[in-house]
Amino acid sequence: MITMYSLKQQAAAWLQPLTKLSAQHIISMLEVPPSSALGDLAFPCFTLAKSWRLAPQQIAAELCESFHTVAQPYASAAATGGYINLAWNRKYYAPLLLDTIALPDYAQLQPAQKQRIIIDMSSPNIAKPFGVGHLRSTVIGAALYRMYAAAGHEPISVNHIGDWGTQFGKQIVAHLRWSDSEQAAADPIGEALRVYIKFHEEAETKPELEDEARDWFRRLEQGDEEALELWRYFVKVSMEKLDLIYERLGVQFDEVLGESFYNDKMPAVVEQLSALGLLEESQGAQVVRLDELDLPPCLILKSDGTTIYPTRDLATALYRRNVMKGDRLVYVVGGEQTLHFRQVFAVLHKMGYDWANDCDHVAFGLMRINGKKMSTRKGKVVLLEQLIDEAIARAAHIIAEKNPTLPDREQVAQQIGMGAILFSDLKNARQNEIDFSLEEALSFEGETGPYVQYAHARICSILSKAGAVTDDPAIAQNEPVPEMWSDSAWELLGHLSSYREVLGRAVQLQEPSVMARYALQTARLFNQWYSRDRIIDAHPQVKPDRLALAKWTGATLERTLKLLGMAAPQEM
Numbered sequence: 001m002i003t004m005y006s007l008k009q010q011a012a013a014w015l016q017p018l019t020k021l022s023a024q025h026i027i028s029m030l031e032v033p034p035s036s037a038l039g040d041l042a043f044p045c046f047t048l049a050k051s052w053r054l055a056p057q058q059i060a061a062e063l064c065e066s067f068h069t070v071a072q073p074y075a076s077a078a079a080t081g082g083y084i085n086l087a088w089n090r091k092y093y094a095p096l097l098l099d100t101i102a103l104p105d106y107a108q109l110q111p112a113q114k115q116r117i118i119i120d121m122s123s124p125n126i127a128k129p130f131g132v133g134h135l136r137s138t139v140i141g142a143a144l145y146r147m148y149a150a151a152g153h154e155p156i157s158v159n160h161i162g163d164w165g166t167q168f169g170k171q172i173v174a175h176l177r178w179s180d181s182e183q184a185a186a187d188p189i190g191e192a193l194r195v196y197i198k199f200h201e202e203a204e205t206k207p208e209l210e211d212e213a214r215d216w217f218r219r220l221e222q223g224d225e226e227a228l229e230l231w232r233y234f235v236k237v238s239m240e241k242l243d244l245i246y247e248r249l250g251v252q253f254d255e256v257l258g259e260s261f262y263n264d265k266m267p268a269v270v271e272q273l274s275a276l277g278l279l280e281e282s283q284g285a286q287v288v289r290l291d292e293l294d295l296p297p298c299l300i301l302k303s304d305g306t307t308i309y310p311t312r313d314l315a316t317a318l319y320r321r322n323v324m325k326g327d328r329l330v331y332v333v334g335g336e337q338t339l340h341f342r343q344v345f346a347v348l349h350k351m352g353y354d355w356a357n358d359c360d361h362v363a364f365g366l367m368r369i370n371g372k373k374m375s376t377r378k379g380k381v382v383l384l385e386q387l388i389d390e391a392i393a394r395a396a397h398i399i400a401e402k403n404p405t406l407p408d409r410e411q412v413a414q415q416i417g418m419g420a421i422l423f424s425d426l427k428n429a430r431q432n433e434i435d436f437s438l439e440e441a442l443s444f445e446g447e448t449g450p451y452v453q454y455a456h457a458r459i460c461s462i463l464s465k466a467g468a469v470t471d472d473p474a475i476a477q478n479e480p481v482p483e484m485w486s487d488s489a490w491e492l493l494g495h496l497s498s499y500r501e502v503l504g505r506a507v508q509l510q511e512p513s514v515m516a517r518y519a520l521q522t523a524r525l526f527n528q529w530y531s532r533d534r535i536i537d538a539h540p541q542v543k544p545d546r547l548a549l550a551k552w553t554g555a556t557l558e559r560t561l562k563l564l565g566m567a568a569p570q571e572m
């Protein structure tokens with residue numbers, strides 16, 4: 001396969017004997033010149049100046065001359081300001097690059113070592129609204145899942161539902177005391193949230209409620225049938241609701257294993273920690289000290305002997321490693337849990353598990369939503385469904401204005417509305433905080449999902465028009481043959497030819513935004529090219545190559561959007 005990366009390797013192979021640097025070193029030094037008119041790659045000569053005892057400009061000039069003799073006719077070089085700028089022979093390489101991106105397995109990478117990767121994603125809490133943090137985890141996790149698969153790994157998604165913990169005692173008390181059966185039938189989660197909030201308000205003046213809640217949770221932990229039945233009710237109504245959300249997001253899980261699944265697996269962890277002499281008492285609780293790492297101690301057993309979140313995550317990690325045979329454990333969870341995961345991974349290390357190095361907390365930043373209507377009274381929890389509905393409604397409105405005769409309007413509105421939300425999340429480096437604005441997300445201009453989707457639809461329309469148009473013989477006779485590989489066509493081709501390299505980097509960084517940026521750049525480069533070079537009525541000498549370039553641009557856009565979980569409508 002001839003890709004942009006193999007061209008870099010080729011350049012390095014030529015430069016290697018001339019510079020006496022290793023090929024890998026040269027590749028790491030190669031830069032992309034600020035404008036494609038300057039060339040395709042730039043090699044800086046500044047670091048050579050010291051050992052060569054020459055000015056960088058002089059080195060560049062000398063290297064340039066020797067480069068010419070070895071690289072002719074495949075590439076040319078020019079020295080400018082201490083750099084050698086390399087330019088590929090476009091006529092020679094363009095057909096090879098085009099052939100490569102048309103290969104059926106072009107978009108599928110083969111890793112040196114295939115890994116089974118367990119991805120903990122979404123993981124919302126039962127009887128609570130699905131928050132924006134869970135949305136981000138789901139969206140980023142699902143994108144990572146597809147990226148790992150495209151990179152040739154074996155991802156396994158796990159929804160680690162928060163279905164256990166002392167809060168269920170409170171939930172049960174609140175439910176028994178205040179839940180309205182009619183309300184609960186109509187909107188179980190809404191009612192559960194209402195009474196849960198009421199519990200906290202009431203408990204401020206009636207502390208006996210807390211005792212009652214503790215008692216119910218104790219009954220639950222002891223397997224009391226009445227408590228279990230209430231718990232099952234909350235799990236059931238929550239899962240029904242969650243499944244609807246996942247369906248809309250187009251996300252599936254290979255495993256749904258709630259926190260309760262690890263109830264019977266925690267005693268063994270506690271025993272093991274104790275046998276290893278890692279447990280220490282601290283104010284009545286059992287902890288693992290992590291002083292040497294400058295971390296606060298990791299709490300394992302509370303003073304009343306009950307286990308907590310970290311204990312559960314230790315049991316979970318052991319299960320994913322030993323039973324599910326994960327080579328890498330990935331946790332897509334908000335940045336506010338960074339300390340938690342550092343502690344858990346550190347404890348695994350202390351237990352003697354080197355594979356703790358293969359556990360990653362894939363953290364992400366907060367997302368704020370500034371549409372007032374979409375937050376609940378508390379102003380904190382955003383109801384995701386309202387957000388999605390609103391996005392789709394607005395997308396439908398935009399379509400009605402822009403393209404009123406579009407068939408499948410409803411479906412396209414869904415694809416655009418959902419795509420807008422997904423893209424405005426995924427285009428940001430995941431650790432960044434996001435200020436989400438629906439208005440901005442739905443714009444057809446700028447760094448948005450609709451902008452990328454629209455470029456794809458535009459290409460589909462160009463291709464179908466071009467297929468219907470017969471070439472005008474007058475053009476062939478009267479017009480000079482234009483340059484096929486103009487700067488903008490060549491730049492677009494180079495970009496398409498770097499897909500594999502970019503995907504590899506995105507996977508390594510566990511960063512879907514790299515692919516979102518790649519999609520944006522694909523759309524931009526296409527629009528730039530199309531504003532300069534004709535496609536539908538192009539000169540017959542260049543038309544086939546232009547159509548091929550347009551076609552593979554469309555395919556690349558579609559493929560990248562799919563990685564991000566977005567649809568690529570043909571028309572919009």
Ligand code: ARG
Pocket residue numbers: 120123124125160161162313316331333
């Ligand atoms: N349910 C937790 C929350 O909402 C997230 C769980 C993340 N996964 C994990 N293995 N700890 O905060």
